[in-house]
Amino acid sequence: MSGVRVLAIAGSLRKGSFNRKLxxxxxxxxxxxxxxxxxxxxxxxAMPVYDGDIEExxxxxxxxxxxxxxxxxxxxxxxxxxxxxSVPGGLKNAIDWASRPPDQPLKGRAAILMGASTGHFGTVRxxxxxxxxxxxxxxxxxxxxxxxxxxxxxxxxxxxxKDPKLLRQVSRLTEQLISxxxxxxxxx
Amino acid sequence: MSGVRVLAIAGSLRKGSFNRKLxxxxxxxxxxxxxxxxxxxxxxxAMPVYDGDIEExxxxxxxxxxxxxxxxxxxxxxxxxxxxxSVPGGLKNAIDWASRPPDQPLKGRAAILMGASTGHFGTVRxxxxxxxxxxxxxxxxxxxxxxxxxxxxxxxxxxxxKDPKLLRQVSRLTEQLISxxxxxxxxx
Amino acid sequence: MSGVRVLAIAGSLRKGSFNRKLxxxxxxxxxxxxxxxxxxxxxxxAMPVYDGDIEExxxxxxxxxxxxxxxxxxxxxxxxxxxxxSVPGGLKNAIDWASRPPDQPLKGRAAILMGASTGHFGTVRxxxxxxxxxxxxxxxxxxxxxxxxxxxxxxxxxxxxKDPKLLRQVSRLTEQLISxxxxxxxxx
Amino acid sequence: MSGVRVLAIAGSLRKGSFNRKLxxxxxxxxxxxxxxxxxxxxxxxAMPVYDGDIEExxxxxxxxxxxxxxxxxxxxxxxxxxxxxSVPGGLKNAIDWASRPPDQPLKGRAAILMGASTGHFGTVRxxxxxxxxxxxxxxxxxxxxxxxxxxxxxxxxxxxxKDPKLLRQVSRLTEQLISxxxxxxxxx
Numbered sequence: 001m002s003g004v005r006v007l008a009i010a011g012s013l014r015k016g017s018f019n020r021k022l023x024x025x026x027x028x029x030x031x032x033x034x035x036x037x038x039x040x041x042x043x044x045x046a047m048p049v050y051d052g053d054i055e056e057x058x059x060x061x062x063x064x065x066x067x068x069x070x071x072x073x074x075x076x077x078x079x080x081x082x083x084x085x086s087v088p089g090g091l092k093n094a095i096d097w098a099s100r101p102p103d104q105p106l107k108g109r110a111a112i113l114m115g116a117s118t119g120h121f122g123t124v125r126x127x128x129x130x131x132x133x134x135x136x137x138x139x140x141x142x143x144x145x146x147x148x149x150x151x152x153x154x155x156x157x158x159x160x161x162k163d164p165k166l167l168r169q170v171s172r173l174t175e176q177l178i179s180x181x182x183x184x185x186x187x188x
Numbered sequence: 189m190s191g192v193r194v195l196a197i198a199g200s201l202r203k204g205s206f207n208r209k210l211x212x213x214x215x216x217x218x219x220x221x222x223x224x225x226x227x228x229x230x231x232x233x234a235m236p237v238y239d240g241d242i243e244e245x246x247x248x249x250x251x252x253x254x255x256x257x258x259x260x261x262x263x264x265x266x267x268x269x270x271x272x273x274s275v276p277g278g279l280k281n282a283i284d285w286a287s288r289p290p291d292q293p294l295k296g297r298a299a300i301l302m303g304a305s306t307g308h309f310g311t312v313r314x315x316x317x318x319x320x321x322x323x324x325x326x327x328x329x330x331x332x333x334x335x336x337x338x339x340x341x342x343x344x345x346x347x348x349x350k351d352p353k354l355l356r357q358v359s360r361l362t363e364q365l366i367s368x369x370x371x372x373x374x375x376x
Numbered sequence: 377m378s379g380v381r382v383l384a385i386a387g388s389l390r391k392g393s394f395n396r397k398l399x400x401x402x403x404x405x406x407x408x409x410x411x412x413x414x415x416x417x418x419x420x421x422a423m424p425v426y427d428g429d430i431e432e433x434x435x436x437x438x439x440x441x442x443x444x445x446x447x448x449x450x451x452x453x454x455x456x457x458x459x460x461x462s463v464p465g466g467l468k469n470a471i472d473w474a475s476r477p478p479d480q481p482l483k484g485r486a487a488i489l490m491g492a493s494t495g496h497f498g499t500v501r502x503x504x505x506x507x508x509x510x511x512x513x514x515x516x517x518x519x520x521x522x523x524x525x526x527x528x529x530x531x532x533x534x535x536x537x538k539d540p541k542l543l544r545q546v547s548r549l550t551e552q553l554i555s556x557x558x559x560x561x562x563x564x
Numbered sequence: 565m566s567g568v569r570v571l572a573i574a575g576s577l578r579k580g581s582f583n584r585k586l587x588x589x590x591x592x593x594x595x596x597x598x599x600x601x602x603x604x605x606x607x608x609x610a611m612p613v614y615d616g617d618i619e620e621x622x623x624x625x626x627x628x629x630x631x632x633x634x635x636x637x638x639x640x641x642x643x644x645x646x647x648x649x650s651v652p653g654g655l656k657n658a659i660d661w662a663s664r665p666p667d668q669p670l671k672g673r674a675a676i677l678m679g680a681s682t683g684h685f686g687t688v689r690x691x692x693x694x695x696x697x698x699x700x701x702x703x704x705x706x707x708x709x710x711x712x713x714x715x716x717x718x719x720x721x722x723x724x725x726k727d728p729k730l731l732r733q734v735s736r737l738t739e740q741l742i743s744x745x746x747x748x749x750x751x752x
Binding site (some may be wrong): 012013014015016017042043046047048049050051052053056063083084085086087088090091092093095096114124129130132133136137 | 189200201202203204205230231234235236237239240241244271272273274275277278279280281282283284287289312313317320323324366
């Protein structure tokens with residue numbers, strides 16, 4: 001008997017990013033909640049910027065790998081920063097590659113969104129901007145997201161969220177994702 | 189006596205893209221209207237996906253070049269496709285690189301948006317999504333944009349727009365850009 | 377054995393509006409598809425603009441009636457114009473009244489969006505703007521919407537859509553709504 | 565010699581609303597900064613929900629009054645709550661009435677946005693949603709807005725903002741509005 005298969009994606013590439021930390025917390029919770037979690041590391045994948053001329057020669061290996069990871073998952077857990085009031089170009093680029101035919105792998109996946117930012121809004125504008133894109137691709141994004149403001153102060157030395165309320169929010173959201181996928185295993 | 193300095197950017201990379209065609213039309217019109225136009229070619233620039241770990245070692249040359257092009261311009265003319273109801277990741281990525289301190293070069297620029305898509309909406313959702321990002325960076329985006337729907341049928345063999353109404357819209361928009369920059373040469 | 381219960385709402389008030397026509401088409405299709413359809417007529421309801429001082433004295437009768445109609449339904453079929461690139465104030469106002477505690481009735485409903493406009497975009501921007509509001513209230517909005525552009529030319533004398541492709545889109549969307557509610561009768 | 569003419573609008577109707585308090589602070593600052601401020605009170609105006617059938621018989625007096633107030637002003641100062649992640653229906657309704665031909669009075673006005681909410685985000689989503697609507701009507705909305713979170717705790721007994729940083733933000737924003745209108749007295 002196997003758990004819900006979740007692909008975890010951080011929207012920022014740099015190794016020390018707050019959103020990698022936030023994602024690590026979610027991954028740990030998902031694992032404790034018996035999900036099978038795989039991580040798509042956008043820095044390691046190193047996908048190029050989408051270019052139809054590249055695509056004509058076939059998807060790059062990195063793109064094939066990312067698409068296969070999505071196809072193998074039932075759900076996505078995304079922790080992403082907000083760049084310039086919207087989705088980081090790199091994350092959108094990864095989604096753009098994933099969206100290409102044939103066999104667009106995002107269709108039918110569930111997703112949760114979370115994010116950490118150094119400002120007050122904790123990436124709420126990025127999440128607003130990301131929802132219509134994922135929705136258009138057939139992803140069901142759970143209505144609530146988690147936003148972590150003032151990220152420089154939000155994590156302790158071990159990488160844990162200091163604020164127990166925020167941690168509970170992450171835990172509740174990952175539980176909701178698992179429970180949603182169990183209720184609707186084929187997607188919507 | 190010199191003309192208004194405009195940087196022209198196509199949001200798609202592939203050589204044969206509809207938005208390169210649309211941009212070429214705008215560039216020709218701007219030139220006829222006595223603007224000095226430079227083109228930022230995102231494919232040739234080949235900027236990597238934004239990554240704080242790369243940035244720590246200094247901007248890549250391609251990023252420096254793109255930022256210098258923006259800094260030298262008074263206005264931007266952007267022709268971009270819509271990917272998944274929003275801004276192409278690659279264009280957003282270029283803007284994300286440009287937005288980094290120090291001396292963020294976008295501040296005070298005027299901009300016009302146009303786009304071509306194979307569907308009915310002609311990139312209107314992309315333009316809606318792009319406005320708050322540019323606005324947040326201190327760019328004044330002229331309120332009207334041009335949308336070219338059904339792009340496969342929109343251009344003739346010489347690359348010209350078949351529909352004279354659409355062509356007039358592009359021409360009016362480029363004129364408005366020039367006239368705006370002349371009225372507010374320091375930006376807003 | 378009873379059919380899926382759908383509340384049909386036109387976002388414009390005036391009697392001759394294009395969106396009342398579009399809604400009538402959807403209502404007829406839903407009825408043929410064995411749904412039980414009730415109509416919420418925003419002009420007849422004549423809800424006042426939301427005002428906390430009014431609310432303190434209890435919901436107006438019109439608001440109580442609208443909320444009861446939503447509570448009795450499993451799904452919403454909304455045909456709405458676009459005003460100034462967004463949701464008509466009157467429709468948003470009706471939703472704002474419906475959103476108030478206690479027993480917010482929208483939670484768990486499914487919804488489909490359609491709209492007619494005299495311009496080219498057929499209300500796509502309104503639908504984009506309406507989705508996050510409904511999503512925040514626990515409504516599952518089906519990802520595709522129907523947009524009817526050039527509304528002055530779109531309907532024949534009997535009120536039918538002239539373009540058979542558009543009519544098929546409406547029919548497919550109402551079918552999807554019914555099938556969604558049958559699959560998830562308790563909502564998501 | 566007369567000051568910049570500003571129309572102040574609260575997006576909530578109830579007398580004790582946080583946004584009326586916030587607006588009062590801005591009005592006081594604008595007056596000290598030598599602007600001539602008039603207030604449009606949406607509760608007192610009591611505009612009906614927009615209805616083309618009403619419009620056909622002529623604008624209601626309340627609508628005529630509101631439109632005249634806008635026409636007489638050079639700039640708008642809007643303090644508005646966020647309802648269901650977007651613009652209050654009542655405020656959008658007022659704008660919809662104002663947007664009707666002939667002589668749409670909003671064109672060429674400058675505007676600043678602020679808002680207070682009881683939650684963490686302080687109406688940032690409302691402001692994001694309001695910008696494209698005002699932009700489409702030819703209003704230049706200054707890029708920065710003020711958001712007041714946790715509104716129950718934000719004001720002291722005299723109605724002043726407790727947090728001096730927030731108060732400075734409001735003061736800076738009203739100054740920017742005045743200085744913008746002085747630089748561009750005819751609008752953009």
